[in-house]
Amino acid sequence: MSLRVAAFVSALLLATPVIADGPAGGGTAPLDFQWSVKIPLRDGVKLNATLYRPEGQRAPLPCIFTLTPYIAQSYHPRGVYFATHDYVFLTVDVRGRGNSEGEFTPLLQEAKDGYDVVEWLAKQPYCNGKVTMWGGSYAGYDQWATAKEFPPHLATIIPVAAVRPGVDFPFVNNIYYAYDMQWLTLTSGHTGQEVTFGDWSFWAMQFGKLYKAQRPFRELDTVVGNPSPVFQTWLDHPEPDAYWDSYSATPAQFAKIDLPILTITGQYDDDQYGALSYYRDHLRAASAQAAARHYLLIGPWDHAGTRTPTETYAGIKFGAASMVDVNALDKDWYDWTLKGGSKPAFLKDRVTYYMLLGDEGEWRYAPSLDAITTGSASMYLTSDNGHNRGIYESGALTSTAPRDASKPDGYIYDPRDTTFNAWDGAEDAGASLTDQSGLLGANGKILVYHTAPFTQDTEFAGFPKLSLWLSIDQPDTDLAAFLYEIRPDGSSVQLGSQFLRARYRKSQRTPELVKPGAVERYDVDHFAFIARRIAKGSRLRLAIGPLNTRFFEKNYNSGGVVANESGKDARTVTVTLYHDAQHPSVLVMPLTKKP
Numbered sequence: 001m002s003l004r005v006a007a008f009v010s011a012l013l014l015a016t017p018v019i020a021d022g023p024a025g026g027g028t029a030p031l032d033f034q035w036s037v038k039i040p041l042r043d044g045v046k047l048n049a050t051l052y053r054p055e056g057q058r059a060p061l062p063c064i065f066t067l068t069p070y071i072a073q074s075y076h077p078r079g080v081y082f083a084t085h086d087y088v089f090l091t092v093d094v095r096g097r098g099n100s101e102g103e104f105t106p107l108l109q110e111a112k113d114g115y116d117v118v119e120w121l122a123k124q125p126y127c128n129g130k131v132t133m134w135g136g137s138y139a140g141y142d143q144w145a146t147a148k149e150f151p152p153h154l155a156t157i158i159p160v161a162a163v164r165p166g167v168d169f170p171f172v173n174n175i176y177y178a179y180d181m182q183w184l185t186l187t188s189g190h191t192g193q194e195v196t197f198g199d200w201s202f203w204a205m206q207f208g209k210l211y212k213a214q215r216p217f218r219e220l221d222t223v224v225g226n227p228s229p230v231f232q233t234w235l236d237h238p239e240p241d242a243y244w245d246s247y248s249a250t251p252a253q254f255a256k257i258d259l260p261i262l263t264i265t266g267q268y269d270d271d272q273y274g275a276l277s278y279y280r281d282h283l284r285a286a287s288a289q290a291a292a293r294h295y296l297l298i299g300p301w302d303h304a305g306t307r308t309p310t311e312t313y314a315g316i317k318f319g320a321a322s323m324v325d326v327n328a329l330d331k332d333w334y335d336w337t338l339k340g341g342s343k344p345a346f347l348k349d350r351v352t353y354y355m356l357l358g359d360e361g362e363w364r365y366a367p368s369l370d371a372i373t374t375g376s377a378s379m380y381l382t383s384d385n386g387h388n389r390g391i392y393e394s395g396a397l398t399s400t401a402p403r404d405a406s407k408p409d410g411y412i413y414d415p416r417d418t419t420f421n422a423w424d425g426a427e428d429a430g431a432s433l434t435d436q437s438g439l440l441g442a443n444g445k446i447l448v449y450h451t452a453p454f455t456q457d458t459e460f461a462g463f464p465k466l467s468l469w470l471s472i473d474q475p476d477t478d479l480a481a482f483l484y485e486i487r488p489d490g491s492s493v494q495l496g497s498q499f500l501r502a503r504y505r506k507s508q509r510t511p512e513l514v515k516p517g518a519v520e521r522y523d524v525d526h527f528a529f530i531a532r533r534i535a536k537g538s539r540l541r542l543a544i545g546p547l548n549t550r551f552f553e554k555n556y557n558s559g560g561v562v563a564n565e566s567g568k569d570a571r572t573v574t575v576t577l578y579h580d581a582q583h584p585s586v587l588v589m590p591l592t593k594k595p
Contacts, residue, residue, distance in 0.1 A: 032083075036099065037049040048099035050090065062130040063127040070097075070192070141274070147259070160265070161306040166245065167273055174508055175499055184221075262295045263296045263297070267530055315431035315432065321363060329344060353365075355594075373461060380399070380586050386406075388409040390444055394450050402584055409576070411447055412573070413575065436492045474557045476503045486541050
């Protein structure tokens with residue numbers, strides 16, 4: 001979906017539904033339709049499904065279903081497509097949503113319910129016993145949740161843009177989203193709340209109330225007008241722990257998952273972190289045979305584009321080659337895994353990814369995700385005697401490691417500052433990833449580093465890593481790092497971003513408050529996958545500063561429970577960044593060569 005909020009929020013909001021499903025991509029043949037099919041679960045609750053079948057179906061067929069909290073009719077076009085391409089398709093409301101019985105508990109209920117739906121479907125006269133699932137975001141998550149329960153008749157899955165609790169939702173790097181309450185409002189009650197959910201100006205205003213009043217983040221549900229026990233429970237678990245682990249497969253369960261899997265995500269997919277964490281964890285634990293049947297597709301797309309691609313997103317152009325018919329690819333996958341057909345011609349190797357070449361691009365292939373990256377370029381942060389005041393008075397990124405002493409850079413951040421807008425930029429969904437107004441307005445409040453213009457075209461593909469040597473004079477603070485391509489005409493393209501809460505600098509699971517004044521290395525190494533050619537004459541820009549915005553949980557730097565902090569707890573922090581021979585702060589960019 002496209003967001004009418006800040007650039008970095010467009011890049012990072014997670015678990016976002018595709019409320020209005022995309023076009024069916026063809027499929028005008030007649031079909032048989034049945035509304036309000038009731039699916040009994042083991043505890044007596046009945047889920048409501050809408051059934052799509054080929055007209056006059058003469059023999060049992062493989063069955064596809066999606067399990068969604070976004071009301072079954074949202075996926076009507078997919079039902080039409082697959083029913084007119086010789087599959088049975090059901091779109092099923094999760095318990096407590098739409099016309100299904102029971103109480104909705106976000107995410108936690110889908111594993112056993114998914115198992116029950118698979119096994120019930122396998123027994124229906126229109127099903128030949130082979131069952132699969134379809135969907136992305138939440139419906140990508142519930143495919144993994146169902147798979148870890150090992151229903152005997154689950155034959156394959158295609159988890160797309162799969163959110164993973166405790167990894168990329170309801171927080172990222174242990175920093176909660178204000179969006180959590182927007183999503184919980186969307187999924188409150190049985191009926192759809194799409195109009196309220198989609199009013200981005202309204203939600204920016206609601207989040208701004210808490211932000212400007214400097215109230216504790218824990219009060220956000222009350223401030224927006226929807227007190228939520230679920231939200232409060234989430235906040236009680238501020239780092240990955242046994243609670244969040246319970247949503248996902250254990251290593252032993254990942255090792256046991258042995259069925260064909262096609263994982264799909266995008267470079268600008270809000271849930272790339274979750275999708276790739278499932279992929280990595282499965283390959284790490286799986287047998288060689290199971291791993292060989294797990295394919296990965298990384299397009300250039302945003303979250304919604306993983307199911308309904310668009311050629312542009314938030315001001316960035318992907319090119320005509322990016323316009324894959326995902327419906328047809330899914331059908332080809334199902335034909336291969338459920339009907340004994342040929343492997344999809346589009347999947348030429350175990351990993352398929354899209355290399356952005358300016359405003360165009362091309363598909364490339366590799367035997368593994370790691371094999372895409374063939375080298376690295378280290379870019380060391382430096383400045384002229386500590387002079388670094390923003391875009392026009394920036395430091396540099398250089399290939400030469402520091403050899404002697406150098407005056408450090410730094411910034412002072414007061415969390416009571418509600419005018420900070422470095423990462424927000426213009427509230428224009430059409431250009432939010434190419435807008436520079438926020439950075440321009442934050443000169444003096446952030447650190448900026450530029451490379452020299454590239455002397456030749458250079459292709460990066462993989463995961464950027466950033467190591468910073470910092471001293472912080474308070475027990476905690478939140479850091480943000482953003483990476484951009486700056487083209488010869490001065491225009492900007494956001495490549496990626498990452499956040500770090502200082503108390504989790506050593507482990508996301510175990511907080512450790514900062515010893516004020518101590519110089520330590522902070523590894524900001526959770527950037528998303530990128531694949532982009534930087535053209536001759538372009539530069540890279542790295543911007544570093546505080547995370548201060550209405551769209552994320554506010555850290556007031558006191559070292560207390562962040563969700564409970566307010567403006568009265570605020571502490572101004574000085575962050576000092578070192579780049580001398582003893583403390584080489586460095587950005588490492590992943591290089592690739594064209595196969």
